[in-house]
Amino acid sequence: MAHTDHAHHDDHAHHGPAPGIMRWIKTTNHKDLGTLYLVFAFTMFFIGGLMSLVIRAELFHPGLQFVRPEFFNSMTTLHALVMIFGGVMPAFTGLANWMVPMQIGCSDLALPRVNNWGFWLLPFAFCLLLSTLFMPSGGPAGGWTMYPPLVLQMGEGFPFLIFAIHLMGISSITGAINVAVTILNMRAPGMTLLKMPLFCWTWLITAYLLIATMPVLAGAVTMLLTDRYFGTSFFTASGGGDPVLFQHVFWFFGHPEVYILILPAFGIVSTIIPTFARKTLFGYDSMVYATASIAFLSFIVWAHHMFTVGMPLAGELFFMFSTMLIAVPTGVKVFNWVATMWRGSMSFETPMLFAVAFVFLFTIGGFSGLMLAMAPVDFQYHDTYFVVAHFHYVLVPGAVFSILAGVYYWIPKWTGRMYNEFWGKTHFWLSAIFINVTFFPQHFLGLAGMQRRVPDYAVQFTDFNEISTIGAFGFFLAQFIFIFNMIKCMSKKGVPATDRVWEGAHGLEWTVPSPAPYHTFEVPPYVGDDETQSLHGAAKAH
Amino acid sequence: MSDAADSGTSRGLSSAKRNALVLVVVVVGMFGFGYATVPLYNALCVFTGLNGKVSNQAVKETAAAAVDTSREVKVQFVTTVNGGRDWEFRPLQSSVEVHPGEFVTVMFHARNTQDSDLVAQAVPNVAPIEAAKYLHKSECFCFNNQPFKAGEEKMMPVRFVLDREIPPEVDTVTLSYTFFDVTEAAAKAAAKTAPKS
Numbered sequence: 205m206a207h208t209d210h211a212h213h214d215d216h217a218h219h220g221p222a223p224g225i226m227r228w229i230k231t232t233n234h235k236d237l238g239t240l241y242l243v244f245a246f247t248m249f250f251i252g253g254l255m256s257l258v259i260r261a262e263l264f265h266p267g268l269q270f271v272r273p274e275f276f277n278s279m280t281t282l283h284a285l286v287m288i289f290g291g292v293m294p295a296f297t298g299l300a301n302w303m304v305p306m307q308i309g310c311s312d313l314a315l316p317r318v319n320n321w322g323f324w325l326l327p328f329a330f331c332l333l334l335s336t337l338f339m340p341s342g343g344p345a346g347g348w349t350m351y352p353p354l355v356l357q358m359g360e361g362f363p364f365l366i367f368a369i370h371l372m373g374i375s376s377i378t379g380a381i382n383v384a385v386t387i388l389n390m391r392a393p394g395m396t397l398l399k400m401p402l403f404c405w406t407w408l409i410t411a412y413l414l415i416a417t418m419p420v421l422a423g424a425v426t427m428l429l430t431d432r433y434f435g436t437s438f439f440t441a442s443g444g445g446d447p448v449l450f451q452h453v454f455w456f457f458g459h460p461e462v463y464i465l466i467l468p469a470f471g472i473v474s475t476i477i478p479t480f481a482r483k484t485l486f487g488y489d490s491m492v493y494a495t496a497s498i499a500f501l502s503f504i505v506w507a508h509h510m511f512t513v514g515m516p517l518a519g520e521l522f523f524m525f526s527t528m529l530i531a532v533p534t535g536v537k538v539f540n541w542v543a544t545m546w547r548g549s550m551s552f553e554t555p556m557l558f559a560v561a562f563v564f565l566f567t568i569g570g571f572s573g574l575m576l577a578m579a580p581v582d583f584q585y586h587d588t589y590f591v592v593a594h595f596h597y598v599l600v601p602g603a604v605f606s607i608l609a610g611v612y613y614w615i616p617k618w619t620g621r622m623y624n625e626f627w628g629k630t631h632f633w634l635s636a637i638f639i640n641v642t643f644f645p646q647h648f649l650g651l652a653g654m655q656r657r658v659p660d661y662a663v664q665f666t667d668f669n670e671i672s673t674i675g676a677f678g679f680f681l682a683q684f685i686f687i688f689n690m691i692k693c694m695s696k697k698g699v700p701a702t703d704r705v706w707e708g709a710h711g712l713e714w715t716v717p718s719p720a721p722y723h724t725f726e727v728p729p730y731v732g733d734d735e736t737q738s739l740h741g742a743a744k745a746h
Numbered sequence: 747m748s749d750a751a752d753s754g755t756s757r758g759l760s761s762a763k764r765n766a767l768v769l770v771v772v773v774v775g776m777f778g779f780g781y782a783t784v785p786l787y788n789a790l791c792v793f794t795g796l797n798g799k800v801s802n803q804a805v806k807e808t809a810a811a812a813v814d815t816s817r818e819v820k821v822q823f824v825t826t827v828n829g830g831r832d833w834e835f836r837p838l839q840s841s842v843e844v845h846p847g848e849f850v851t852v853m854f855h856a857r858n859t860q861d862s863d864l865v866a867q868a869v870p871n872v873a874p875i876e877a878a879k880y881l882h883k884s885e886c887f888c889f890n891n892q893p894f895k896a897g898e899e900k901m902m903p904v905r906f907v908l909d910r911e912i913p914p915e916v917d918t919v920t921l922s923y924t925f926f927d928v929t930e931a932a933a934k935a936a937a938k939t940a941p942k943s
Binding site: 314315377380381382384385386388389390415416417418419420421422423424426427435438441442443444445446448449452453456513514515516519 | 761762765766769770772773774775776777778779780781783784787788791794796797798799802828867869873875876924926927928931934
């Protein structure tokens, strides 16, 4: 059993964390880097959240109140880039850093120095990106999708935007290679691929999506750069290029990217629901195959983001039907989660609350996605607040709720202290209510014809916009409860956590002490049937 | 799954490096794929007429081209000046009725209303996109860029034919031209070729 291995750790006491700030700068420890990634991600959530408040404050009433339209547009653009590349993706990488080695029973990621480098690229990338706000011509304001020719007309911040994207891309590619190689090569004896916790599976598939698509984005933005400064005409119509090609290339990256933002969430939820339902996950194998199918389908549906650019009918139909096909594996997952809860002895601690809300609210986002998948009606919905409502439903009560659930679920293991359950539940209920207050009215606004990315709107949209703005401020303020709750755990105040932490928790990460020692599984544990079969059901024979 | 049984940490590290290297190769390959989409897309567009792109290659005019007099297709002309410049650019005729297989010449009028020289490039587009690959041109001002002196006026011909194979449901074809200002790019290109010639 893994417990006995910890005797070895005393020999490695001199390998403990270095003192002072250099510990964090030079660290190659997966737990340190996981913490850094998470702290960075929540800092970015805060910055991106402030930007969304600027947007919502401006939209509280029709007409221009607080900001100039150019600044409003750079807020929508930067909010997206900061939240996607600075918030959700580093948060998932942080969770992978912490949990993947502990879940598969290895001592660290396969490439620890690359891991350190990958993290430290991020602060520089976002300094480059956010510095554009202080330039006379302002930040990028053409939307996060960077469509030419508009993006090529940006001011002197343009190369900063491009190089920031390059650095974010390199960072996430290094993270992805690291996770993929770790999972493929460093599993403890007996941890076969189909015994792995689902968080590892979803991250493995996410890593392949990142490896396959981030370089395509890097190529596309490099072409933008040479179009602007070196006279090439990849997307410049006057030189024989085609701006529509950029949209195709961008969404060839962009659609897998939206699954990069949600597959690890599926993994987290698939870990948490069995714990608090005190049952094994229903349909483990089908979960793995569903994840792989979603990943495959994500490569052949990209043009559903651009139904209105003018496509042959056959193209519209192909992308419409292939998009709807994604509902099948996604439905498999949702039904599996529900079946896992069915007749379980459920308890509703904070991680479970967030996970159940994820299942419900993510499904709403999935349904509005199906509506958008229909090419004929997409002509009405395109570039309206209906789209904004759709992707915020899958990203906020989807990806962000899963990150919050994961942090609540694992922080007792990381810090050795339980968070405050009362404040956790308060945080959950405020978040769940305010997020719906924020985004549900946006469905109606979109259907009624309110455009996205415009700082002004027709007066009949005022009521719903006021509700939405109140929700956004409420949601933002509620997150401080979470921050203080977590800081309390990190400063070692609170009830000490047991090693197992949760009654129904299974997996290698719960066999090490709480807080997890600086080095775990230096000697690979033997993966006994009791830990992995509980994931699968004892009847499963391998 | 038997491969995991021997994936112990010590043995895992050397093959981990190999796997990492393979993934780096995939990354480089996908970066290249991003660039490869450009010629692939252009070839696909010209081949299928996707996106209303038309070939910028002049076709040879054959004297004995058979004309399908049983059909008439309306060809409309649309002109735009990119970036809201106030140059004059318009077709002399808003539309013509043509028989498939019949060569027709139409004229466009352009005038540089600025008080400086400019070089313009016209980019053609055809709607509906199903018709794009059936419209061939033997002569077009869009094949080359067009220099204009300050205030200069030009009459520019386009000679085209609709392929006899054009789908029967197409009864109207719109040929649009957008004029782009390429003065800077043309000057750069001229400077590049000048020392050689």
